Amino acid sequence: MSVQERKERERASRERLIVATARELAEQQGWDAVTTRRLAERIEYSQPVLYSHFRGKREIIGAVALEGATEMAAALRAAASDADGRRARVAALAHAYLEFAERNPAVYDALFQLDGGLAFAQEDTPEPLKDAFAALLETLGEVAGEGVHPALFTELFWSALHGLATLTRAGRLLPEGAEQRLDLLVERLAVL
Amino acid sequence: MSVQERKERERASRERLIVATARELAEQQGWDAVTTRRLAERIEYSQPVLYSHFRGKREIIGAVALEGATEMAAALRAAASDADGRRARVAALAHAYLEFAERNPAVYDALFQLDGGLAFAQEDTPEPLKDAFAALLETLGEVAGEGVHPALFTELFWSALHGLATLTRAGRLLPEGAEQRLDLLVERLAVL
DNA sequence: CTCGATTGTCTAGCGGTGCTAGAATCGAGG
């Protein structure tokens, strides 16, 4: 049975290669440049191989998104745990969120902008996505204020962060005010 | 010279037809369905005619976006002027914004989600876009609070609305909480 | 050790996209 195990290992490793290459290509040249032909060429296999791992391009985007969600959750938790006090924790969390979006634009797009075929806010939502939301909830739930449902507050705060992230990156907001907008968001929205 | 004038009128009218048809098709079947072939067929001309009016598909999206921006500005001003008192005005504005996004998803996408080749937050930003932001600023500037720059406050509030609009439509937020999230946003962010 | 079956991969191609060169057609002015 060792032969079969080796094959499965190789197959799994090739799948990781596909996802990593897609992500790399997307970060370098944007998702438009991630075509099945270019991706196949980079991993040094033919196009149909991609389809033996994923149903189509959507699923590849989805795989990058899941990978990114795990990293994002970790980054958010790390930022929150490095800060002392509720105010500092919320500020650090918000800052970490926007920094992740800025440093990994392709991953952020895969998560929230493109169609990766992922379910959200439902029962069959993949674990990494739920966990990323949970990472937000852990810190933001503390500052929802009395009588306000923590999850609902988190959704609102998250929406604001998402809006800042996307509008900033699309050049819709002047970059100069970024820090002030973030301060104001934390100050006003959170009950400290 | 009347012949030439007639031709110019006809040309302008055909351009309006292109934009209106693109918008209609996008609202009906999504922007993916708006291909140059389908669009050409609907206006009963061949593809190259599109390119005698617009540089390419991007510019057509941009034209829909500008049309939408004008309408949005009007809708926001109408909602604000119908309400009495600052709190009600801000709530009405926010509600009108989200309603516009929900009822005109294709236009909203053209404005903020797709690349219509439009400049933002710059000197050469088209007038309708500046005006839509101005419509937000007129109402939101009043509730920025002391020592907070009205434009910066408006950018933040707008970001939150944009986040709510996009995440809701992408199925990332549960629709049930929409009203509560909106109330909370107005209550917390605005200084009433 | 050979041979058939199974598995894996590739070549080639389908119908679609945005966009454009050059042919064909139209219509206004002489």
Added chain:
DNA sequence: CCTCGATTCTAGCACCGCTAGACAATCGAG
């Protein structure tokens, strides 16, 4: 009515996501 410039169309380019079917490599049985 005819000419000639402006307008519109036909046909085609290179690329897209995706897949059928040919081919090669590997495995297990005799």
